[in-house]
Amino acid sequence: MTDRNGEVRMEQQPVTMADVARAAGVSVTTVSYVLSGKRPVAPAKRDAVQAAITKLGFRLNTVAQSLRTGRSSTVALIIPDIANPFYAQLARGLQDALRPDKYHVVVCNTNAERAEELLYLDDAVKRWLDGVVITPSWLVPDDFDALQAAGIPVVVSADTEMDGLDLVRADSQGAIDQAVGHLAREGHRRLGMLVGPAGTPAGDPRLELYRAAAGRHGLDLPASLVVRGKHTREAGVAGLRRLMNRKNPPTAIACVNDLTAIGALEAAEQMGLAVPSDVALIGHDDIEVASLVRPRLSTIRYPAHEVGSACGRLLLERIGGRAGQAEVALRTQLVLRETI
Amino acid sequence: MTDRNGEVRMEQQPVTMADVARAAGVSVTTVSYVLSGKRPVAPAKRDAVQAAITKLGFRLNTVAQSLRTGRSSTVALIIPDIANPFYAQLARGLQDALRPDKYHVVVCNTNAERAEELLYLDDAVKRWLDGVVITPSWLVPDDFDALQAAGIPVVVSADTEMDGLDLVRADSQGAIDQAVGHLAREGHRRLGMLVGPAGTPAGDPRLELYRAAAGRHGLDLPASLVVRGKHTREAGVAGLRRLMNRKNPPTAIACVNDLTAIGALEAAEQMGLAVPSDVALIGHDDIEVASLVRPRLSTIRYPAHEVGSACGRLLLERIGGRAGQAEVALRTQLVLRETI
Numbered sequence: 001m002t003d004r005n006g007e008v009r010m011e012q013q014p015v016t017m018a019d020v021a022r023a024a025g026v027s028v029t030t031v032s033y034v035l036s037g038k039r040p041v042a043p044a045k046r047d048a049v050q051a052a053i054t055k056l057g058f059r060l061n062t063v064a065q066s067l068r069t070g071r072s073s074t075v076a077l078i079i080p081d082i083a084n085p086f087y088a089q090l091a092r093g094l095q096d097a098l099r100p101d102k103y104h105v106v107v108c109n110t111n112a113e114r115a116e117e118l119l120y121l122d123d124a125v126k127r128w129l130d131g132v133v134i135t136p137s138w139l140v141p142d143d144f145d146a147l148q149a150a151g152i153p154v155v156v157s158a159d160t161e162m163d164g165l166d167l168v169r170a171d172s173q174g175a176i177d178q179a180v181g182h183l184a185r186e187g188h189r190r191l192g193m194l195v196g197p198a199g200t201p202a203g204d205p206r207l208e209l210y211r212a213a214a215g216r217h218g219l220d221l222p223a224s225l226v227v228r229g230k231h232t233r234e235a236g237v238a239g240l241r242r243l244m245n246r247k248n249p250p251t252a253i254a255c256v257n258d259l260t261a262i263g264a265l266e267a268a269e270q271m272g273l274a275v276p277s278d279v280a281l282i283g284h285d286d287i288e289v290a291s292l293v294r295p296r297l298s299t300i301r302y303p304a305h306e307v308g309s310a311c312g313r314l315l316l317e318r319i320g321g322r323a324g325q326a327e328v329a330l331r332t333q334l335v336l337r338e339t340i
Numbered sequence: 341m342t343d344r345n346g347e348v349r350m351e352q353q354p355v356t357m358a359d360v361a362r363a364a365g366v367s368v369t370t371v372s373y374v375l376s377g378k379r380p381v382a383p384a385k386r387d388a389v390q391a392a393i394t395k396l397g398f399r400l401n402t403v404a405q406s407l408r409t410g411r412s413s414t415v416a417l418i419i420p421d422i423a424n425p426f427y428a429q430l431a432r433g434l435q436d437a438l439r440p441d442k443y444h445v446v447v448c449n450t451n452a453e454r455a456e457e458l459l460y461l462d463d464a465v466k467r468w469l470d471g472v473v474i475t476p477s478w479l480v481p482d483d484f485d486a487l488q489a490a491g492i493p494v495v496v497s498a499d500t501e502m503d504g505l506d507l508v509r510a511d512s513q514g515a516i517d518q519a520v521g522h523l524a525r526e527g528h529r530r531l532g533m534l535v536g537p538a539g540t541p542a543g544d545p546r547l548e549l550y551r552a553a554a555g556r557h558g559l560d561l562p563a564s565l566v567v568r569g570k571h572t573r574e575a576g577v578a579g580l581r582r583l584m585n586r587k588n589p590p591t592a593i594a595c596v597n598d599l600t601a602i603g604a605l606e607a608a609e610q611m612g613l614a615v616p617s618d619v620a621l622i623g624h625d626d627i628e629v630a631s632l633v634r635p636r637l638s639t640i641r642y643p644a645h646e647v648g649s650a651c652g653r654l655l656l657e658r659i660g661g662r663a664g665q666a667e668v669a670l671r672t673q674l675v676l677r678e679t680i
Contacts, residue, residue: 018369028368029358088428095449104446109435294634
């Protein structure tokens, strides 16, 4: 490596405690006692260790600390995709909550695939991470056994409980009831829905809430009007096309998240359908872009930054020794803009 | 901790090499030789270590490996804000490039503050990170001395070179010239610009490119029409208001990034100004939302995912032993939509 003055520098491996031990002629354990002060060390040995530290330029570092303490000062955030703005905001909220306690956050993208989810859980055990915050797609409670056995706290951000784990979830029942009530008053009778993939262990809690609300307000939400896909813009584009090409299409469509709703909005525009007069649309989350599209997206606000910071607070409590399982339900809020 | 069967589990610290050494009555160094096979160990001692490993349930882990190898299999991404969609996409690109080599990526938000930037660089040294990818706001080359001395590779994602460090940058000269040429043909003569904060070490490379292009195409870009702010929507709102309230306002405004341009678009709407007929706007980057706002934002495409993966490739090359300084200039592209 050549630095900017043209001098050649040697690339060096960091000096380890083992190097110090070798140079001082003592064991690594003795070096660690000198560094931590946890046990007395004979003066001659202590002096030898300190001389070796000075000579080699050893710096006590977090890795060596980890080996002594079993702690890495690092937390994993395991999510489908950091490029999804909901998760980017959630990540920021988590990081802001953990920042005062100096935890690093590693961001792990699973693409909502089970194999990736398992791999990152395994990694968390191997790397002695201090905690995991996860939005699982395909995991079941047994998948967390190794983390539980290793004493690694887990906080789940999802709509449904994962047995034994701390949970941050949306409490959307009230907001969804208001949204469906609003649609009923606007004369809608036939509701469609764009939801996530079939067969996930968590099921479709948002679909269930819409179904119950539709029942209360006299709207139909038949199985033929429920279309499945990933939680993406592309899924929203495809989903709206499928629903609006049905013989008897819906007059309003509820979407599992805003990205899906924004895709649906694009597809409606491409098909020459006016929103909300030809088809009403409602999202979920209120990501930043919801208020930037035209017409502005009506949605159910579930503030991602707060979700992330709530996850962070639960994790810190658990790291701090809280024993019982905790759940935070964040009440969501109907935001009426221009699409319903 | 109570698991889902109601059984009480003990929260345990992970078993360390020191625990194994104690139980086997040998030094930690001996344990590490048994594990790594790097040096021969007397059979009696080896058997004692292996018995202790079985008895204690010790698992060789990445932390212990780090102490032996001086490597953490972790890379830091140090950026102003992961909630900015450009950086979320860049993060995803970086992670995708590093994924096959199993590196974890810790995401560090600096809010474009020097103190935070320095803190995360220091952290990278203390934690023996394998590399750093950074978009610096206030750092100067000397700030990287400790990383260079520790042999930690650094890749900078920015418009201007940081002496001695690998660089991924936008090559926007051609696209900016085209944009200004387009504005000239549309009859614009007075160009304003919304740029970043004053006094950053990198200066204002995008402003310089617009200034040169304005000169070539016969447009004015006077200092009085350059407004500074953070690279945010809020700065765009405030910046457009200031420019359009000038006695002699510009007829077109170039923005340092899309977020600023989107804020400017909102402010124009609030002021009752039509875009582009009252004021033309152009962004930089082409984040997803650029094509979702109305009117659709014209911009200069600098694809964040590719930027991130280029950073990842440079980092892997450097970790793999490449000595010379490398630079990747990604040619940007004018995207004409509806705002110029």
